[in-house]
Amino acid sequence: MKRAKKKAFAEFMSQRGLKSTKQRDIILDSFLSSDRHLSIEELYLKLRSKHPNIGYATVYRTLKLFAEAGIAREMQFGDGQTRYEHVSEGEHHDHLVCTRCGHIEEFENEAIEKLQDEVAESHGFLIERHRLELYGLCATCRK
Amino acid sequence: MKRAKKKAFAEFMSQRGLKSTKQRDIILDSFLSSDRHLSIEELYLKLRSKHPNIGYATVYRTLKLFAEAGIAREMQFGDGQTRYEHVSEGEHHDHLVCTRCGHIEEFENEAIEKLQDEVAESHGFLIERHRLELYGLCATCRK
DNA sequence: CGCCATCATGAAAGTGATATCCATTGACAT
DNA sequence: ATGTCAATGGATATCACTTTCATGATGGCG
Numbered sequence: 001m002k003r004a005k006k007k008a009f010a011e012f013m014s015q016r017g018l019k020s021t022k023q024r025d026i027i028l029d030s031f032l033s034s035d036r037h038l039s040i041e042e043l044y045l046k047l048r049s050k051h052p053n054i055g056y057a058t059v060y061r062t063l064k065l066f067a068e069a070g071i072a073r074e075m076q077f078g079d080g081q082t083r084y085e086h087v088s089e090g091e092h093h094d095h096l097v098c099t100r101c102g103h104i105e106e107f108e109n110e111a112i113e114k115l116q117d118e119v120a121e122s123h124g125f126l127i128e129r130h131r132l133e134l135y136g137l138c139a140t141c142r143k
Numbered sequence: 144m145k146r147a148k149k150k151a152f153a154e155f156m157s158q159r160g161l162k163s164t165k166q167r168d169i170i171l172d173s174f175l176s177s178d179r180h181l182s183i184e185e186l187y188l189k190l191r192s193k194h195p196n197i198g199y200a201t202v203y204r205t206l207k208l209f210a211e212a213g214i215a216r217e218m219q220f221g222d223g224q225t226r227y228e229h230v231s232e233g234e235h236h237d238h239l240v241c242t243r244c245g246h247i248e249e250f251e252n253e254a255i256e257k258l259q260d261e262v263a264e265s266h267g268f269l270i271e272r273h274r275l276e277l278y279g280l281c282a283t284c285r286k
Numbered sequence: 287c288g289c290c291a292t293c294a295t296g297a298a299a300g301t302g303a304t305a306t307c308c309a310t311t312g313a314c315a316t
Numbered sequence: 317a318t319g320t321c322a323a324t325g326g327a328t329a330t331c332a333c334t335t336t337c338a339t340g341a342t343g344g345c346g
Contacts, residue, residue, distance in 0.1 A: 055296035124282030132275045139267030198325035
């Protein structure tokens with residue numbers, strides 16, 4: 001899975017005539033081996049300890065590149081930071097966001113998707129994408 | 144309806160020991176008699192022509208106040224601006240957002256809400272609120 | 287190899303929207 | 317009418333990006 005994404009990214013890069021660099025390799029590794037909803041800041045800080053020579057701008061640009069390459073997706077959960085999540089081919093999911101600890105869980109629900117399609121249709125609307133987020137307290141924070 | 148909200152806001156203000164001012168009255172009137180999804184900027188510009196003496200900061204603070212008072216709600220639709228929509232008591236709705244013209248339609252769907260509750264329950268999650276937005280092309284822009 | 291046209295990098299500066307500061311003004315209980 | 321404390325608005329600060337620019341790498345070509 002990590003391998004598949006690395007390959008996909010490498011292909012995207014060569015198609016666009018972009019270069020492979022140490023920084024990009026490091027950032028990709030770190031991104032793939034981390035939590036699914038990192039912000040630029042978080043990833044930057046995570047890298048900073050082992051690779052103090054990687055700049056914020058590079059992390060920023062590289063994450064954008066991941067998004068363009070289709071291996072990451074930009075998401076907003078209302079905390080003022082853009083987060084990047086891993087994209088797995090053909091898979092779609094929505095989110096449960098804990099308002100206390102910030103923890104994000106994912107879920108999938110076919111029935112909801114179907115109902116969304118019906119709503120769109122009844123409004124003559126053509127859906128490109130959607131977002132569904134449930135905010136509240138996660139199981140741990142309820143106690 | 145406008146009357147009810149004015150009253151609700153007045154009550155909120157006096158409970159908090161806050162003062163009634165010309166500016167707040169004007170901003171509330173303008174907010175209530177406008178489109179349901181205004182940004183600060185939009186409301187500020189709308190007011191500017193008739194009331195050039197009202198500052199941006201006042202519009203900003205007053206909208207926040209509306210949100211605290213429960214007569215408005217802050218929303219993000221991904222265009223980089225916070226929008227304020229009217230809150231009608233006990234009513235909840237979701238949104239269809241046109242990615243071409245920016246038009247926002249509202250809809251309600253009980254069945255979807257019910258399924259959301261089930262999802263939350265199965266994760267031990269306690270829902271406080273949710274957001275559901277369908278992005279795509281509105282009926283007009285499809286042509 | 288060595289060249290060199292390009293692309294990439296990182297520090298710093300720029301942006302745009304939101305948030306706060308502060309000197310002045312206004313509201314309202316007494 | 318007056319004192320007190322909140323409100324106002326212009327200006328400034330903040331925050332999270334986003335872009336600039338001088339310097340450093342990359343990799344195709346001879």
